[in-house]
Amino acid sequence: MNPHLARLAHLTQQPSRRVLGLMSGTSLDGLDLALCRCYGHGTKLRVQLERFATFPYSNSFRQRLRDISQPTVSLEELTILNAEIARRHVATVLAALEEWEVFPDEVDLLASHGQTVWHSPRHQRPGHPYAHHATLQLGDGDHLAALSSIITVADFRQKHVAHGREGAPLAGYADKLLFAQPGENRLLLNLGGIANFTFLPADGGPTLVTDTGPANTLLDAVTRQYFPGRSYDDNGNLAAQGTPHPALLTALLAHPFFTAPLPKTTGPELFHLAYLQAAQLATHTTSLPPTDLLATLVELTAASVALAARRCLPEGPAQVYVSGGGSHNMTLFQALERNLPEAQFATIDTLGIPADAKEAVLFAVLANETVAGQPEFSLGKICLP
């Protein structure tokens, strides 16, 4: 028997697995690594986060990733990046393990999300002859497995798409296992490049998971454009100096994505600077001070989260747990509280997972389910060293 398959079979039978989750989201900050001990699986799952760190991408690499997410992409660059992202990620993994004094053979699985370069739910291309959803993440799993000698679960979104779903958000599966709490209406809100939430009803009813619209993707782009040398609005301090522009906000919220039924997904393909510029032209706000632009975008994120949340939150109390880079933006946090006064807000740290680590932990959980859990949770490709 192939010894890697024997090892995999052995792993499935263990009471726990040590899984390293790798997440690099649409905000292109860098690679998040979460080393998790996953005990059991399914409803019996318990996760202990042993280590977490973010390894920022260099500005030049970040720019290459941004360039690859343009419709005019070079196929050569796309092909190269599929391998190069994996090699960079594996180098980061090995350096982190050394720093943490963990030998690679003490890690059972890598769980690699890869880098989304294009997300194409069918509603984003009306009239296109291909009638199904599609999405593409780069960072080849075989490279990760071969170069780390660790069995790797990668490319989580394709099976979801093959089953007719949009390939995102996947967070709901792991959120339910980790955070469902009978008796509490819980909304787990992640503010990455795009905002998404998982709603876990108090009565144990069906989980709802959806994107709500842009979060850091537009805020970061405007910060970069008007404040050279800054890559994001730290703590929302710039936005706090501005005033939201009501007409521009209304024009931005007029995008049909916001009224489309839940659940739905989107990405920077839709919510990019051209979308903002079109709304500015339509409302004669092209010379709005940059801080007002940021304040308006903060309000857009908060209003669109509230719009989606109100469509699923039942009457009565609800608790919102915020994660992702946007959870550190005080201006955005306050705007959320203002837009959804009926809910209580806290960061996900109060549930024992650091706000920045949550998505990397989620992918570790998904890999654990793929290897040891039930077929309905098995996402991703298993790559052998």
Ligand SMILES: CC(=O)N[C@H]1[C@@H]2OC[C@@H](O2)[C@@H](O)[C@@H]1O[C@H](C)C(=O)O
């Ligand atoms: C295609 C893709 O990469 N989507 C991401 C993105 O970033 C946030 C939001 O859009 C979410 O739908 C998803 O990521 C999270 C981790 C998810 O699948 O749950």
